[in-house]
Amino acid sequence: MTVIFKNSQSISQDAKGSVAALGNFDGVHRGHGYLIQSLREQYQNRPLSVVTFEPHPRQLFFKEAAPFRLTNADERNVVLEKMGVDFIFQIDFTQEFASLSAHDFVHNILHNHLGVTHIACGNCFAFGKGRSGSIEYLASETQSLGIGLTVLEPLQDGDEVISSSRIRHLLRDGHPRKAAELLGRVWSVRAIVQHGDKRGRTIGFPTANLLLGEHVEPMCGVYAVKIALPNGEMRDGVANVGYRPTFGQQNECRLEVHLFDFNQDIYGQELQVWLHHFIRSEKRFSGLDELKGQIAKDALDAKDFFSNLEIIR
Structure with a gap:
């Protein structure tokens, strides 16, 4: 130790x-x-x-x-x-x-x-x-x-x-997989789950809201992620990094994580989230219906990524 x-x-x-x-x-x-x-x-x-x-x-x-x-x-x-x-x-x-x-x-x-x-x-x-x-x-x-x-x-x-500054640039440009090659592991964030506006729950995609704090802000958009719960349990999920433009001007970048097949209260708990794959850039939607449809597609894309990853292994 x-x-x-x-x-x-x-x-x-x-x-x-x-x-x-x-x-x-x-x-x-x-x-x-x-x-x-x-x-x-x-x-x-x-x-x-x-x-x-x-x-x-x-x-x-x-x-x-x-x-x-x-x-x-x-x-x-x-x-x-x-x-x-x-x-x-x-x-x-x-x-x-x-x-x-x-x-x-x-x-x-x-x-x-x-x-x-x-x-x-x-x-x-x-x-x-x-x-x-x-x-x-x-x-x-x-x-x-x-x-x-x-x-x-x-x-x-x-x-x-190989340098820290080069890895930061890769994350900011939306290349987490290349950043992982230089790090020697997938880049992750550890943070406490915050109370959010709970909009995700109303459209069937509840999210754990994390603040990036002093961490570098990766490219805003959607990622396939893995999540470690405080008890060590690992979950797959999909996450959005950004300012949620659909809901007006936001001043704070958030990491909003949807854990697949999971419905537990984890407010106030610390999660570790690994950004494995960049799916798409953040965008503004016309309303909740369009947003809901896109999130469903993002979730499928994330699941496909992890399924193919297991096949490659």
Whole structure:
């Protein structure tokens, strides 16, 4: 089981001496997995850790920007645990921390506080106030402290680097299956079921309403989805991401999920929803009858997708 240390916590002795991967790890995609696995293979007998930051630095420096995260902290940490990470050092990324010099980050945080013995990062990693800490500086300082350093070129898919920003673009452009190839798993959202306007129930398609929160907003439209209930039960379904233009101007993007063959009260419960396949773009309908007919077709399309998926497997 992975142990998570947050900013104010003392580091236990068994966590000292770890080999650590550094980065934001938003999405924990195949490139991140390559970095972590390389470190594991290099040091099989030492505890493996990740040094990461919360919130994501972009959330501090670009507060007015649209939500962009592929994973929130809890989702990220679950994936890191599945990758076999022993310890997660989750540092609070505050204005005070952002003002820390590159020297203090290496000497006070990595060496004195966390006690790491070897670190690994991508070749574009920058740190310290104003991102003043370069890879060359990191190499010099770690060598002086007896800390090993591995710097890796980013993993590529074809001619392009696998990156969180590339995956965000794929989701925003309606390509969840290609995004899944780069992530190494289907992209998902974990969120609490909110009370909605209950219109879906009146037309025979009740939905669980989820807010995307800090998650990136994928292309608005309809998706074939799988849903995990709090008890671990898995369901197929169809979901709409968007602003429900049929019902007038909406200010908030929602993920509205219809679970097939399901009629239970799940308000206030947390669901995990995987976006497997983009079916169509969001559109405005002339009224409830036209909307109802389209949702019925969308549900059939989603069922066909999952039926064919099982045949391929």
